Amino acid sequence: NAGVTQTPKFRILKIGQSMTLQCTQDMNHNYMYWYRQDPGMGLKLIYYSVGAGITDKGEVPNGYNVSRSTTEDFPLRLELAAPSQTSVYFCASSYPEREGDNEQFFGPGTRLTVL
């Protein structure tokens, strides 16, 4: 299993540009998540999904959109990039063994800079 993969690893965007961060998992996990990590901070949840066709907002969803058309893929879209979106983005997935007791498996991250 490759686990959770993310592309690209690095990206520089100009203000106002758009892009999609890709996330794929091959563990057949129902739950998937997008987090951002700002310098010196912990991770904050942007969006999450409990299954194909179902998504919901996390703590910091503004400026982002997601879709979940398949179990494997959970892309994150930035429509109008802003310097405040400069961050490292982590995708994660999980399959709960018990209610709420879900170890989340993280991808390697995408480092995004908006200039």
Next chain:
Amino acid sequence: AQKVTQAQTEISVVEKEDVTLDCVYETRDTTYYLFWYKQPPSGELVFLIRRNSFDEQNEISGRYSWNFQKSTSSFNFTITASQVVDSAVYFCALSEAVNTGTASKLTFGTGTRLQVTL
């Protein structure tokens, strides 16, 4: 609302010293889960441990040990005989217990950067 506090921003130790990373959490839930993750300089997040709120037994895994105390809402992490390879940022995280079919979201602390030198 849930909150995780890691008051130690950065810790520096000399190799072979023991070091404890503090984690204090806040939650209104009676059932919850606590996690520790390691983020080495390469940037990925490595899962270390998961603990549920009903299990206050301390856990030891090699040089790592965890002390969970509900009375003080703390879940501290100790590395015994630290090594240079332990240098990383360590995150404590909390998740609520939810019904099956509802994703449990992690609330992270701001992390503690551990620097182990020779």
